[in-house]
Amino acid sequence: MLLDLAMDGSPGLIAELIEAFRTDTQLRLKQVSRALEDGDQTSIRAAVHSIKGSAQQMGANAMSSMCLDIERTVGDLSAVQVSRRVKDLETEFEEVCHSMATFPVVPPDGPHGTICGSGG
Amino acid sequence: MKILLAEDDRVFQVLLQRVLVKWGYEPVIAGHGEEAWQQLSSEAGPRIAILDWVMPGTDGLEVCRRVRSANLPHYVYIILLTGRKDANDLVAGLAAGADDYLAKPVNLDELSHRLRAGCRVLESEGRHRMFAEIASDGIAMMEQGRIQFANRAVGMIFGYGAHELIGLAFSELAPGFERRLEKVNARPALSNLSDNVRSWPPIEINGKHRSGRELFLEVSFCESMDSSHRTVLAAMIRDATERRVLEGQRVQAQKLESIGQLAAGIAHEINTPIQYIGDNGKFLEDAFRELMGLLGSLRPTPGSDDTDIEYLKAEIPKAIGQLLQGVDHVARIVRAMKEFSHPGPVDKQPLDINHAIECTSLISKNEWKYVADLTTDFAPDLLPVPCLAGEFNQVILNLIVNAAHAIGDVVGQSGDKGIIHISTRRHGTSAEIRVSDTGTGIPEAIQSRIFDPFFTTKGVGKGTGQGLAIAHSVVVQKHGGTIGLESSSGSGTTFVIQIPLGCVMEEV
Numbered sequence: 283m284l285l286d287l288a289m290d291g292s293p294g295l296i297a298e299l300i301e302a303f304r305t306d307t308q309l310r311l312k313q314v315s316r317a318l319e320d321g322d323q324t325s326i327r328a329a330v331h332s333i334k335g336s337a338q339q340m341g342a343n344a345m346s347s348m349c350l351d352i353e354r355t356v357g358d359l360s361a362v363q364v365s366r367r368v369k370d371l372e373t374e375f376e377e378v379c380h381s382m383a384t385f386p387v388v389p390p391d392g393p394h395g396t397i398c399g400s401g402g
Numbered sequence: 403m404k405i406l407l408a409e410d411d412r413v414f415q416v417l418l419q420r421v422l423v424k425w426g427y428e429p430v431i432a433g434h435g436e437e438a439w440q441q442l443s444s445e446a447g448p449r450i451a452i453l454d455w456v457m458p459g460t461d462g463l464e465v466c467r468r469v470r471s472a473n474l475p476h477y478v479y480i481i482l483l484t485g486r487k488d489a490n491d492l493v494a495g496l497a498a499g500a501d502d503y504l505a506k507p508v509n510l511d512e513l514s515h516r517l518r519a520g521c522r523v524l525e526s527e528g529r530h531r532m533f534a535e536i537a538s539d540g541i542a543m544m545e546q547g548r549i550q551f552a553n554r555a556v557g558m559i560f561g562y563g564a565h566e567l568i569g570l571a572f573s574e575l576a577p578g579f580e581r582r583l584e585k586v587n588a589r590p591a592l593s594n595l596s597d598n599v600r601s602w603p604p605i606e607i608n609g610k611h612r613s614g615r616e617l618f619l620e621v622s623f624c625e626s627m628d629s630s631h632r633t634v635l636a637a638m639i640r641d642a643t644e645r646r647v648l649e650g651q652r653v654q655a656q657k658l659e660s661i662g663q664l665a666a667g668i669a670h671e672i673n674t675p676i677q678y679i680g681d682n683g684k685f686l687e688d689a690f691r692e693l694m695g696l697l698g699s700l701r702p703t704p705g706s707d708d709t710d711i712e713y714l715k716a717e718i719p720k721a722i723g724q725l726l727q728g729v730d731h732v733a734r735i736v737r738a739m740k741e742f743s744h745p746g747p748v749d750k751q752p753l754d755i756n757h758a759i760e761c762t763s764l765i766s767k768n769e770w771k772y773v774a775d776l777t778t779d780f781a782p783d784l785l786p787v788p789c790l791a792g793e794f795n796q797v798i799l800n801l802i803v804n805a806a807h808a809i810g811d812v813v814g815q816s817g818d819k820g821i822i823h824i825s826t827r828r829h830g831t832s833a834e835i836r837v838s839d840t841g842t843g844i845p846e847a848i849q850s851r852i853f854d855p856f857f858t859t860k861g862v863g864k865g866t867g868q869g870l871a872i873a874h875s876v877v878v879q880k881h882g883g884t885i886g887l888e889s890s891s892g893s894g895t896t897f898v899i900q901i902p903l904g905c906v907m908e909e910v
Binding site for chain 1: 410420
C-alpha cells in the first residue's frame with residue numbers, strides 16, 4: 283500500500299518517510315543515551331517505545347524487537363547491560379539507514395525487512 | 403472533511419498526512435495533546451480525530467476525556483492510535499470516550515475503512531442535526547435541568563443565540579416547568595423506544611423571553627436514560643403565544659358580539675315604549691299648560707281651599723319636566739347603546755370619533771361614575787377618521803375602564819373622585835386622542851410590558867391582561883396608528899392614540 287502511494291501521486295513520500303525516521307530516531311537515541319547517564323529508566327522506556335513504533339511502521343522489524351526487549355528488561359538489567367543493548371540498537375539503526383538509503387534497490391524481503399504499509 | 407492528526411512521531415505524521423490528503427481529507431496536524439484540544443474545541447475545528455495515545459504532556463486519553471466532558475456543540479469522532487494491544491488498554495481507551503481504536507503499525511487499508519465508519523456516524527449525526535435545525539419548533543436536550551443541545555428555533559423563541567443556550571438552566575426559560583411536569587402524569591413508555599423512557603402529553607407552560615416578555619409555550623417532554631445511565635430530558639417547544647392571543651381576542655370578540663346583539667335587541671325593545679312615554683309626556687306638558695289657562699279664567703268656588711290648586715299648578719309642570727328629562731336621558735343611552743353595539747361595516751368607514759367617544763363614555767358610565775368625573779375636550783373641527791367603528795369603540799372602552807380602575811385604586815372607598823379626561827385634536831396628518839386619568843400611574847419598570855398579551859397587574863376577575871394588547875393590535879395593526887403612554891408612578895396616566903387621517907382625506 284505504501285508503495286502504491288509512492289507510485290501514485292506521492293513520489294517523494296518514501297524519501298520523506300526515510301528522512302523523518304532517520305532524524306526522529308537519531309533524536310530519540312540521543313534521549314536514550316542521556317537518560318542512560320542519568321539512570322532515568324522511565325525516559326529510556328518512553329524513548330525506546332517511540333523508536334519501536336516508527337521502526338515497526340517502517341518495516342525495520344529487527345530494530346523494533348530490540349526496542350521491545352529493552353523496554354521490557356530495562357528495569358531488571360544492570361546499567362552496563364542496558365547500555366550494551368542500546369549500543370546494539372544504534373548499530374542496527376545505522377545499518378537500517380544504510381539499507382534505506384539504497385531504497386528501492388533493497389529487495390522487499392531484505393535482511394532488515396521492508397517499509398511496511400499494509401501493516402503486520 | 404478535516405481530520406485532526408495528533409501525533410508527535412514524525413514518521414506517523416508524514417505517513418498519515420500524506421494518505422489522508424490522498425484520500426481526499428484535510429489533515430490538521432497537532433504535535434501534542436494541548437494543541438489537539440485547542441483544535442477540537444474550536445468552532446470550525448475537525449470532527450474526526452486520530453489521537454496518538456502516547457504524547458508528551460497531555461496524552462491522547464486525556465484529550466478524549468476532555469472532549470467528552472466538554473459538551474461541544476458538535477460530535478467529535480475519535481480514533482485512538484496506539485502500539486498497546488492489551489485488552490485492558492483497549493478498554494481504557496474506549497472508557498475514556500474513544501469511538502475506535504487503531505493499532506500501530508498502522509494498516510492503511512484498515513485506517514481508511516475505520517475513517518469511513520467515522521464519516522458514516524458523523525453523517526448520520528449531521529442528518530439528525532439538520533432535521534433539528536430546520537424544525538420550526540424548538541428542540542432541546544437537558545441534563546440535570548441544564549441545556550446540552552438546543553436548535554436554532556429554541557434560540558429564536560427565547561431570544562438567544564443557539565450557542566448561548568448551552569449550559570443554561572431550562573428553568574430560566576420556563577420557570578416552574580418541573581413543578582408542572584410533576585403534576586402531569588407521564589405516559590407509559592413509547593412502544594418503539596426502550597423501557598427507560600417516560601413521556602408527557604404536551605403541557606402548557608409559561609415561558610420568559612430574554613427581553614422579559616411573557617411567552618406561552620406548548621411543550622412535549624420526554625425523559626430517557628442514556629447509555630451512561632444519565633437522565634436526559636428532551637423537550638419539543640412550540641411558541642403558542644400568538645395563537646393564544648388570537649384565541650383570546652376571538653373569545654373576547656365573540657363575547658362582545660353576543661353582548662352587542664343582546665344590547666341591540668334590548669335597545670330596540672326599550673326604544674318604542676320610551677318614544678311613547680316621551681310623546682305622551684310632551685302631550686301632558688302642553689295639555690296641562692292649556693288646562694291651567696282655562697283654570698285661570700274660572701272663578702274660584704267660594705269657601706274652597708286654593709292652596710291645593712296652587713301647589714298642583716306649581717308642581718305638575720316640574721314633575722312633567724323631570725319626567726321628560728329622564729326619558730330623554732334614557733333615550734340617549736339607548737341610542738348610544740344601539741350605536742355602540744351596531745356590528746358596523748367590515749372595512750374602514752369615516753367615523754366621527756368625537757361622537758363615538760361620547761357614546762362610549764355614556765354607556766360605560768356605570769364603570770366610572772362612582773370613582774371619577776369624566777370631562778371631555780373635543781376638537782370641533784376634527785375630520786372624520788377612517789375607522790373600524792366597533793373596534794375603535796372597544797379601544798376607548800378599554801381605556802376608560804382601565805382609567806376607572808386606576809382611579810379606583812387611589813380613591814378606594816373614600817368617596818373622593820378622580821378625573822378621567824378625554825381630548826381629541828388634529829396632530830399633523832393624524833387624529834390624536836388622549837385619555838388621561840388621575841389614577842395610580844404605571845411604574846416605569848413595567849411600562850414596556852403593558853401592551854404584552856396577558857400582562858396584567860389586576861386581580862383575578864378584574865382583567866385578563868388582554869385590554870391593552872387588543873388596543874395595541876387595533877390601533878397599530880388595523881389602523882396603522884400608534885399608541886403610547888405618558889405616565890409616572892403616582893401621578894396618573896395618559897394614553898395617547900394617533901390614527902392617520904390620510905386615507906379619508908384622499909377618499910373624501
